[in-house]
Amino acid sequence: MSRRPASVDGPPLYMSEADIAVRVLGDDAKRWPDIAAILEREGLPRIDPITGRRFRPAVEAFLLRRHGVTHGLVPAQADGIENWPVTP
Numbered sequence: 001m002s003r004r005p006a007s008v009d010g011p012p013l014y015m016s017e018a019d020i021a022v023r024v025l026g027d028d029a030k031r032w033p034d035i036a037a038i039l040e041r042e043g044l045p046r047i048d049p050i051t052g053r054r055f056r057p058a059v060e061a062f063l064l065r066r067h068g069v070t071h072g073l074v075p076a077q078a079d080g081i082e083n084w085p086v087t088p
Contacts, residue, residue, distance in 0.1 A: 014053035023056075024063070042066065 015023065021032030040046060045058040064070045 011056060013056055014048060014051045015056045015059075016053055017047070020054050020056070020059060024059070039066075 011019075011023070017032065017036070018029070020036075021029035025032055025035070036044060039062075044062050045055055047054055061070070
């Protein structure tokens with residue numbers, strides 16, 4: 001029995017506009033074309049010319065940053081040992 005790679009278990013990396021619309025807006029997905037046009041001016045990743053789809057992780061990261069949930073990149077490694085003051 002072969003096991004599917006973890007990446008296949010989740011949503012695809014590149015998603016169609018219709019799928020992105022549903023993922024972002026749910027039942028209000030029909031508004032996505034107008035909203036996407038505005039958000040692209042703010043930095044929403046554009047449709048990839050090779051795949052004809054948007055890169056889902058970049059769209060999600062853009063929306064999280066836009067709403068202050070994240071503030072940029074997460075460091076790949078710790079910056080050093082913490083030196084916390086010890087109080088009795």
